[in-house]
Amino acid sequence: MSISRRKFLGWVGAAGLSTTFGKPASAATNQHFAGYPDSFAILHDTTLCVGCRSCEAACNKVNDLPQPDTPFTDLSVLETSRRTTTKAFTVVNKYDRPEKSGPPVFYKKQCNHCLEPACASACFVRAFTKTKTGAVVYDASVCVGCRYCMIACPFEIPTYEYDQALTPRIRKCTMCHPRVIEGKLPGCVEACPMEALSFGKREDMIKIARERFRKYPDRYVNHIYGEHEMGGTSWLYVSGAPFKELGMREDLGIKPAPELTAGALSSVPIIVGLWPVLLAGIYAVSKRKEKIAQTEQEQAVASVLDTDRSEPSQPEEES
Ligand code: SF4
Ligand code: SF4
Ligand code: SF4
Missing domain, CATH: 1.20.5 (Single alpha-helices involved in coiled-coils or other helix-helix interfaces)
Known part of the structure; x- marks a missing residue:
């Protein structure tokens, strides 16, 4: 990780956020919301990622999820494109470059923690909250299981515990909100041996990405995915391959979801x-x-x- 723990804790204190993280403010309105100042983000530099799955293992551990059938040391799973599940909040997929124009690219997928989340705007009981840390958190105690969030999410992230007859929940990456408010790094960021994941203030993550573009112009596509997509997200990505080669949607535009929803629904x-x-x-x-x-x-x-x-x-x- 390129952001040291000491520096991270310094930011938490300086921003005066450590005492307010526990009091999430809802951002699920139809007014444009540019994100909380000083909120955090995670930058995934896919040019550094080697597909080791250490982040998947760490996510499994910090979220106390069941052990998968295939151990995390088995890299054969990278040959198949996977989606997140109720038991895997993050997955790493491998993408071969067309006509071997470069080495394969590994892309880690999880909830992007949108600045204006479509899941939150679709949820009439307000089970989702965009918090000041940047995390979009979910409250199972108010969820009625309508699964509109699953339909609304442009990244196809929320998953539903169909196998739980009595208390099914929506499951997704929490951006390690419980750890972050305790001053810890997200589990996946802490575990990444390649420093392919960086955690810090969103504006600083964007600066780091731009600095890498400036220093190594041949290594990157000059685009920070998530800076503007769907109004911006708290997970950001840089890559040496066009994002559509990684199966990432480039057709989403920069309008936040609530604005789109308001426009579509106001006609009916x-x-x-x-x-x-x-x-x-x-x-x-x-x-x-x-x-x-x-x-x-x-x-x-x-x-x-x-x-x-x-x-x-x-x-x-x-x-
Ligand atoms: S731990 Fe880091 S290098 Fe390994 S797969 Fe995850 S992001 Fe990539
Ligand atoms: S990626 Fe999907 S589930 Fe995550 S915050 Fe955005 S809309 Fe919600
Ligand atoms: S931020 Fe936390 S919950 Fe999200 S993928 Fe990383 S370890 Fe998993």
Whole structure:
């Protein structure tokens, strides 16, 4: 990592953020939001990445995720393009350059922590919050499982625990918000042996990227992916190959998602008015069903207990 821990802690203190990180402010409105000043970002320099998967292993550890079937030391998984899952908040994929025009490029994928997150603007119960650290955090306790965030995300990131019948959650990279507010580096940044991941203030990450372009113009495409895409993101990328060769969308434009959503939805005002009402109705019905089921279950248990108490136990039949 190119940003030292001491320097990072200095920034936290200087910005006066350490005491405010725990009080997230919602950024999910339809007004343009240029990002919190002093918020953090992670820069992935794909020219330094060797596809070792140490970041994947670290992410698994700090998030207490189940061990994968294939160990992190097995690099054969790089031959297949992977998506993030409920059990892998980040994956590294390998991209061969066309006609062997250069060495393969490794690109680490996870939630980009948009400055104006589409997931947050699509969520009517406000389960997502853009915090002052830069992280977009999710609150499972208010989520109703509508999965609109999954549809809204232009990067196809949120995943849903379909296998959890009782308490399914949306799962994604947290930008290690719990660690950052404790003054620690994100797990993946700390683990990267190649310093391909740098963590610090977003504006400084952009300066570092530009400085690398200036110093090594032949090594990079002159574009910081995430500086402006979809209004900007808190994960930033630099590369020696065009980003579309890495499967990254270059058609997103620079308008933030809430602005786009507002424009699209304002042409169908009935949806704006009724959609939250309908979803709230579905939620209320399902909650009522749960309540009825719980009451019925309690009554059934009480009735069995009553029966047990009133009926003397039968003696075992003699054989
Ligand atoms: S740990 Fe660093 S070098 Fe290894 S795959 Fe992740 S980003 Fe690339
Ligand atoms: S990448 Fe997707 S899930 Fe992550 S903050 Fe942006 S819209 Fe939300
Ligand atoms: S920032 Fe944290 S949660 Fe996100 S990929 Fe890195 S280790 Fe995983």
